[in-house]
Amino acid sequence: MNVIERTPYRTNPKPIFILGFDYCMDQDGFFKCNKCFRRYKRRHGVVQHQRYECGKSPQFKCGVCSRTFAHKASLKYHVKCLHMTQKDS
Numbered sequence: 001m002n003v004i005e006r007t008p009y010r011t012n013p014k015p016i017f018i019l020g021f022d023y024c025m026d027q028d029g030f031f032k033c034n035k036c037f038r039r040y041k042r043r044h045g046v047v048q049h050q051r052y053e054c055g056k057s058p059q060f061k062c063g064v065c066s067r068t069f070a071h072k073a074s075l076k077y078h079v080k081c082l083h084m085t086q087k088d089s
């Protein structure tokens with residue numbers, strides 16, 4: 001008689017490997033960056049974080065004052081707030 005032994009399933013944080021990204025799932029279901037240990041609720045969040053932020057210098061540069069931003073949205077906001085004198089399309 002065969003007895004199938006069930007290994008107790010525990011939700012260990014498992015590393016998830018996706019091309020160029022390095023994060024794992026937390027016990028709370030959060031996605032955790034393996035490099036700086038920031039946590040994100042959504043996978044998209046940690047992917048975006050690693051693509052644009054983690055270990056990288058800000059990529060979005062203001063064409064007016066040369067300030068750099070990690071997020072495109074931040075740059076947009078910056079331009080909107082500080083350089084709103086000119087209208088661009």
Ligand SMILES: [Zn+2]
Pocket residue numbers: 033034035036037038049050054055
């Ligand atoms: Zn990170």
Ligand SMILES: [Zn+2]
Pocket residue numbers: 062063064065066067078079082083
């Ligand atoms: Zn600027």
